[in-house]
Amino acid sequence: MFLVATGRHFVALDRIALQDKQHLIEEILRNAHSAEDARWRLGEALGYHHGLYALVKDAQGELVFQSKGFPPDAQSTSAKPAMGTGPFGIWKRGGSIYHTLRFEATPAYSAANAPATLRVLIATDTDHHAQFLQDLRRDLALYVAAAIVVCGLLSWLAARQGLAPLHEMRSRAAAVTSQKLNGRMPVEAVPVEMADLAQELNRMLDRLQEDFQRLTDFSSDLAHELRTPISNLLTQTQVALTTKRDATTYRDILASNAEEFQRLARMVADMLFLAKTERGVDLPHKERFSARQDSLALLEFYEAVAEEKRIRLRLEGDGDIEGDRLMFRRALSNLLSNALRHTPEAGTITVCIAGTAQSTVVSVENTGPDIDPKRLPRLFDRFYRADPTRAHPDAEGSGLGLAITRAIAEAHGGQVTVTSSHGHTCFALVFPHHATHA
Structure with missing residues (x-):
């Protein structure tokens, strides 16, 4: 498009130049006193314009003026209109192209009763325009090729620089193995x-x-x-x-x-x-039941063991739980058996049920020695025992009871917590209302 517009601009410039020369020739002919005077004046005015040619003939076809170097076959060659307009045309000769302008003029030396009309043909060579367009086309091609190379190089550098953090992350990820899991991605060093x-x-x-x-x-x-x-x-x-x-x-x-x-x-x-x-399962038998009723049934089951150790069992509060009844009983049974193992003789175990708008909390509290605060976070780990020496054979289990209790609470969308201070240890199960396991 740029080259096409440039070519049109050159055509317009040639048209303007030819019109200027038309006015000049008409002015010369109006001031000439004779044909010889007109010929001399035209030679002086047009002889030094490179690439500009003029041909002047009278009505009988006699030559009045011809520029030096004017093509001899120009008179017999028809010029077709340029840009589709009037007297302007394009004349092609060999590999050259000329823009032409034809008009008629009346000289001042012609008789008033028989005016002599002269036919004028002006042509301008367009080789310099073609050469300019050719050079421009070559330069543009070189510039475009250079721009493509430079842009490609800059794009490659930008992509390489931009992907450098990803290469670093890939290297660190490749270094992570089962023996070396402490490698981390460079958060501060990436964009x-x-x-x-x-x-x-x-x-x-x-x-x-x-x-x-x-x-x-x-x-x-x-x-x-x-x-x-x-x-x-x-x-x-x-x-x-x-x-x-x-x-x-x-x-x-x-x-x-x-x-x-x-x-x-x-x-x-x-x-x-x-x-x-841990894989995430739906509750097998979800229903709404009374926590007090199931807790009372479990206390009756453990009553014989409690009487043997002279431990007092108490039940306080009431509330409903939405979940699996058997899983709830298993969780509470684990807490009660754990409390019975660690409560000294003549101690007390209290099951307290408290209902709120958001959840129902079932807690099991027993009297006895405090648990070391450092051990509390690990009580729900698998196979963990607060007594590492396992000095009590009757209290030795598999170490999975509290882990199962936590899993049951999480299956209901809740949680289990533990506190131990001032001679009281309390495990609390939290069951949210209308909770669904994800």
Whole structure:
């Protein structure tokens, strides 16, 4: 478009130049005293214009004036109109193109009764315009090619610089292994547009590291927990096979083995339950029930054990829970059995139910020694025991009861908390109303 517009501009300039020369020729002819005078004046005025040619003839075709170098075949060559307008035209000769202007003029020396009309043809060479357009086209091509190369280079540099943070993040991500999970993305060293991505990746790595550490601890704890009953079973069986024994002895050995198998079965069942809740499951039997009624039934079940240790059981408050009744009973049973193991003789266990507009809170509080505040956050971890020495055989369990209790509370969209101070330890289960498990 630029070259086309430039070409049109040159055509307009040539038209203006030809019109100026028309006015000049007409002025010369008006002031000439004779044909010789007109010829001399035209030669002086037009002889020094490079690329401009003029041809003047009278009505009979006699030559009055012809510019030096005027093409000899111009008179016999028809010029077609330029730009589609009147006297202006385009004349082509070989590889050259001329813009032409034809007009008639009456000289001053012609007789008044018989005016002599002269026919004038003016032509201007357009080679300099064509050369300019050719040079302009070449220069534009060079500039465009250079601009493409420069823009491509700058784009490559910009892309390389812009993607440098991603390469850094890729390198750090590639360095993360199961033995090295502490690598993090450089949030401060990346552009603002990538900061959110780096933060999300760091949070993902935090979760992975936490889950991996939990899985590692769980594998270690599980191996430790399974080793004891399996070792007991293996030892008792090997001892029984060393010598021949009576039926009563074999029966006692089998009974002892059955107890160990039951412990293993409970542990496996508890682990399957925890795995199911961690994957996120819907409550199997969701209903609305009275927390007081189910709590009272559990207290009656544990009443014999409490009387043996002279522990007083109390129930206070009332409220409704929307959830799975059996899962609630299991969670509360875990808390009650845990309280019975750690409450000294003549102590008290209180189950308190408090209902609010948002939730129902069921708490189990027992008297006894305070739990070390440093151990409170880990009470709900799998296989964790507040008494690491396990000095009480009757209190030894699998260490999964409180972990299951927390899983049940979270399955209902709630939570479980614990406090221990001034001789009272309290576990609280929070069950939101109209809660759905995601």
